[in-house]
Structures are given as structure tokens and as C-alpha cells.
Amino acid sequence: MIYLRDDAQGRALTLRALEGGPFPSRFKPENWEGFALLESAGIEKLQLESPPYVPRLQDLPKANQLRSFTLAATGESFFPQRSAERIVAPDSTKLQLAPALYPLSGITLEQLPENLPPFPAAITSAMSSAQWRFLLRLSPAGNVIDCVSLEQGGETGAAELETWLRKIQFLPDLKNPDRWISLGIGFVNQPSDGTDAR
Template structure:
């Protein structure tokens, strides 16, 4: 069977990139190269191109269940369980609590409580008569109560006099002051006892006064009298200190003339 002229004409007019597979005498190498290129392209497409197949999801049916509950005990228990375990728990209602009636009853009973009536216990009086007989005055005689003797006059107060006392100002504690002070022989008047006298005193190692300087009213007669009295005061000695200066204040207080507290 020979090829028709029309078919041969079509093969002769074919483009260059279309191989004439049936033409006899054509070279074999271009055909092999074409097969290799086509196979490589097909293999590349098969290994790299992934077609994702998504199965349609099954749509869930929207449905719900309805349970009808009555007024019996089992229905009330199921209702309470549904409320507590549901997505919207109900709050505690005191009026719906079963124990409310019992609490109200106990409260009303406590409010109606009436204490028992008080009944005093009657006891017999002692046989001894504690009431003394009333003594009446004889008829026809005047009776007057006994008059208590008048108290004596006001008791005699002990005699007191103004005496000087010492108060530490600096460099000395109260317990370091001498317990016994010499008697003050001068007359104490208002000019001497009213102001507050301050002195700077120098003591030797034995506690005796070597120097005495008035800090307020030096040169006055009263100041000289107090300085002379301070020279007779014996202070407590301090070990290891040959000379020391202290500041004192001299005041006047009332002290008994005689007795254990007299100075």
C-alpha cells in the first residue's frame, strides 16, 4: 500500500519542530533526544506537581433534646442537677431553699419564748430578836442626849524655818550632793530667799570648797553670806580628780527647827 499524494504533501509542509516519524532514512539521534526531553519533563511534572484533593466535610446536624419534668421528687432532683451542671448556673435563692421553713419555725419559736415566772422562796426568820428595846424617859422628867465633849483646839504645828538646799546644775548628779548640810546662821529674809542663786564652785580632792563665785548677783551682801556658807559644805570626794569645778543652785525651803528632819 502506497502513501497517497495528499498525505505526502501534508508531511512535506509540516513545521520543523514536528518529527517525521515515518520518514525512512531520517537520523535516529534527534528522535532519542526528543524522547529523553519528553520523558524528563513528564517525570519532573509527576514528581513535583501535587494535586491536593479535599474531601467535603460532613455537616453536623443541628438537633437538641427536650426533657419534660414534672413536680415529683425525681423531677426536682433532675432540675437541680441541670441548673448546677448547665452553662448558666442559677444563683442561690433563699426563698426556694427547702430548709427555709424549718429555720423560720425555729426563729418564731425563739421569739415567742416566755421565761418562767419568778417565784421567791420564803424562808423563816431567825428566832433571835435583833431589834433592841427602846428606852423611854421616865414620865415627868426631862431627857436630853449626852453631849460629847468639845474637841481640843487645833494641834500645835511644829516650828519651821527657812534653810538652804542645793540643786546641781552641771557636772554633778543629784546623788553626788552631800546628805548633811551645815546650819545656816544668817537671817533669812525675802531678799535672800526669793531669788534663785547660782554659784560656780571649785572642789579639791577631799571634796572641800576652795573657790566660790556667784553667777548672778556677785558683790551683794546676800551673795557673800551664801558663799561663806558654801565654804563650810563638805562634798563627796572623787578618786583620781584633784581639782574639779561644778555649778550649783541654792534655794530655801521650810524645815523643822527640832526633830530628826532638822538640819
């Protein structure tokens, strides 16, 4: 490998080596004057112009293709006749308010007792519209040992509800000597004949 300076003498030696050496210089097509014309001619031949698409139109039949539909005659129903099921509303005179339990903490809805004792006291509108929450301490056998109201205290009916809660038998849990649960009490309409004890 020979390094030449970039001067007149070095360029002259480089030209003599390229022209007079045993290996001719490489031909570069992009340096040829006619390359651009040859390239454009080749590209022009490859670009085929397809003729524009012109669809052939066909005459549609003159007959009306829309199906005719008939309307219901005057006084007749278009839809089929259906007999609505008669819903008998329960007689409000045979219903009475009864307390119902819902869990707050320490117990689930499935663990609540299914059978509740009857509530002996009269349920007033003030009692049924109030929000009742109680904290209960249960024995291992499921009996209510302590009952504390979580409301302000002194509400009408609180003492009757505490007495009623102490009569409820919960599911036993012999592993826990003292269980603390919190319950809410709401009032629902129940048949007065006792068909649904809850």
C-alpha cells in the same frame, strides 16, 4: 510549614487544607450557636436560691425578770462606814527656812552631801524668793576652794551664802585635781529642833 498570601488564592488553599487535610479543624465551643444557651442553663442550675430565714417567735414569760433593789433608808448611809485618817498638819511656828542644794552641772543629785552645816544668818523673804546659782571649784579632798555667784552680784545674802558653801564638805575625788561644778540653792522649811539637818 507553608506560608500563604492573604489573598483569594491563599484563603482558598487554606480552606482546602482545613477541610480536606488529614487533621480536621479544632472544634471551638464558643463559636457554636447553641453554646450561649447551654452555658446560661448550666449557670441557672447552679444558682440555688435558699428560702428566706423566718425566725420562730416565742412568748416571753409574763413574770418581771428585773431584780428589785432596795434603797437606803432615810438617814442611813448606803456606803459602808469608813473612818478617815487624821492628818496632823505640822506646826508652822516650829519650822524654819533652811538652804538646800540642787545640782546644775558637773555633779549629780546622788553626789551631793547628805549633811549640810547650819546656816547661821537670818533668812529674809528677799533671800528665800531669789534664784541662787553658784560656780564652785573643789579640791581633790572635796573642799570648796573658790565660790563665785552666777547672779548679777550685790544681792542681799550672797556673801552669807558663799561663806556657808565654803563650809560644805563634798565627796573626794583624788583623780581630778580641780573640779568645777555649778549648784543651785533653794530654801525649804525644816523642823527647828534639828530632826532633819538638810
